Amino acid sequence: MSTIDPTARIEDGAVIGEGTSIGPYCVIGPHVVIGANCKLVAHVHITAQTSIGDGTTIYPFASLGTPPQSLSYRGELTRLQIGQGCTIRESVTMNAGTVAGGGITRVGDRGYFMNCSHVGHDCQVGNDAIFATSATLGGHCEIGDFVFIGGLSAVHQFTRIGPQVMVGGVCGVRGDVIPFALVNGQYASLEGLNIIGMKRRKFTKERLATVRSFYQKLFHGPGIFAERLSAVQPLASEDPAIAEILAFIENGKHRALCLPANPRDRP
Numbered sequence: 637m638s639t640i641d642p643t644a645r646i647e648d649g650a651v652i653g654e655g656t657s658i659g660p661y662c663v664i665g666p667h668v669v670i671g672a673n674c675k676l677v678a679h680v681h682i683t684a685q686t687s688i689g690d691g692t693t694i695y696p697f698a699s700l701g702t703p704p705q706s707l708s709y710r711g712e713l714t715r716l717q718i719g720q721g722c723t724i725r726e727s728v729t730m731n732a733g734t735v736a737g738g739g740i741t742r743v744g745d746r747g748y749f750m751n752c753s754h755v756g757h758d759c760q761v762g763n764d765a766i767f768a769t770s771a772t773l774g775g776h777c778e779i780g781d782f783v784f785i786g787g788l789s790a791v792h793q794f795t796r797i798g799p800q801v802m803v804g805g806v807c808g809v810r811g812d813v814i815p816f817a818l819v820n821g822q823y824a825s826l827e828g829l830n831i832i833g834m835k836r837r838k839f840t841k842e843r844l845a846t847v848r849s850f851y852q853k854l855f856h857g858p859g860i861f862a863e864r865l866s867a868v869q870p871l872a873s874e875d876p877a878i879a880e881i882l883a884f885i886e887n888g889k890h891r892a893l894c895l896p897a898n899p900r901d902r903p
Contacts, residue, residue, distance in 0.1 A: 641678075653690065667713065668701070671720065684732040685713055689720030689745065697727045704734045704757030706775060712739075719745035719763065730755040737776055744781070753785075762799065771803075776890075780815060782833065789824075794890035798881070800837060802830045811894035814881045816847065825897040826855065834877075843875055850878045855896055 639657045640646060649666035652658065655673040662676045665683035670676075671690035679696040682688070686701035694700070701716040703709055714732040717740060718724075728749045733740040737758030744763035749755075753767035756774050762781035771785040774792050779785075780799030789807040791797065798815030807824040818830045829851055834844060850871050857864045865885065872879040885893060 665701070685715040686718070686732070687716075688718045689722065691720055692718060692722040692724065694724045695726045695728075695751075698724050698729070700724070700728075700730045701732050702729065704731045704737075704775070706734050706736075706757055708736050709734055709757075714757075715740040716743075717741070718743045719747065721745055722747045722749070724749050725753075726751040728753050731757040733758045734775075750787075756793065768805065782837065784833075792891065796884070796888070796891070798884050800830055800833045802833055809894065811892045812884070812888050813894045814884055816877055816881065817894070819894055821897065824894055826894050827896070839877075843877070846875045847877050850874070850881075861895070 638652045638654060641658060641660045643660045644658045644662040646664045647666040650664045651669040653670055653672035653674060656670055658676045659678040661678055662680045667685045668682045669687040671688055673691050674688060675693045677695050680694045681699045682701055684701035712735050714734060716730055716732045722743065730743065731741060734757050741755060741757055741759050743755060743761045744765065746763055747761065747765045749767045750769045752770045754772040755761060758775050759773050759777045761779045762783065764782045765779055766784045768785060768787035770788045772790045776794045777791050778796040780797060780801065782800045783797055785803045786805035786807060788805055789803050789809065791809040795809055796812040798813060800816045801813050802818050803809060803824065804820035807819065807821060809819065809824040813819050816829050816834055818827045819825060820827050829848060831844065850868060854864050854868050869882065872882050
């Protein structure tokens with residue numbers, strides 16, 4: 637049985653899953669679907685066409701599915717989709733999508749969103765992401781699986797962050813970040829590979845050495861960046877991670893690539 641505190645307001649049409657508990661003073665809109673065994677601690681606000689996966693816990697003053705913070709928004713009913721097993725801490729905000737951006741903001745499974753973090757409209761966030769306190773995404777960002785974004789860091793709209801990236805604290809991320817990277821600095825620059833994260837994902841010493849060698853050739857080898865990028869294309873066959881990085885670079889559209897801070901490594 638679901639348990640609903642008598643002070644909560646659940647509008648007609650909302651769907652509440654089996655075993656879900658809704659605490660004091662929560663407000664749930666008419667188009668919301670909440671999965672099984674979720675827990676809304678208290679003072680949670682959910683609106684729009686928001687769906688929340690099974691086993692998700694949401695802490696006080698989180699606001700989910702609120703209108704996109706976009707000047708193009710004209711009051712359309714759009715969507716926010718949150719996966720299973722997420723933890724959404726105090727005062728987290730996640731906006732619904734815009735019609736121009738596809739109409740949906742997606743957050744994957746098992747995400748951990750610390751207090752005051754924000755997911756902007758039309759963002760696509762992968763599985764097992766961790767957003768530290770006040771980590772913020774502008775609209776239309778794409779965030780891969782197993783990404784960690786440090787506290788007080790902000791990601792520019794339309795930026796892509798590949799899988800298994802670690803973004804340091806207090807970073808402004810203005811360029812696309814390749815998979816498996818470590819970025820840091822006031823305006824984020826590439827500092828190397830996220831070796832700790834790669835080891836956690838069971839990369840062997842041999843694989844780490846292969847990917848490190850590729851990284852050095854691409855970002856610190858002789859010549860200009862375009863020449864180095866062309867020269868390393870044949871290395872895609874040496875490791876799936878290399879192929880993934882090269883495909884990520886090739887698919888860039890809106891933002892420049894995040895590169896090392898050394899001016900000579902700029903394309």
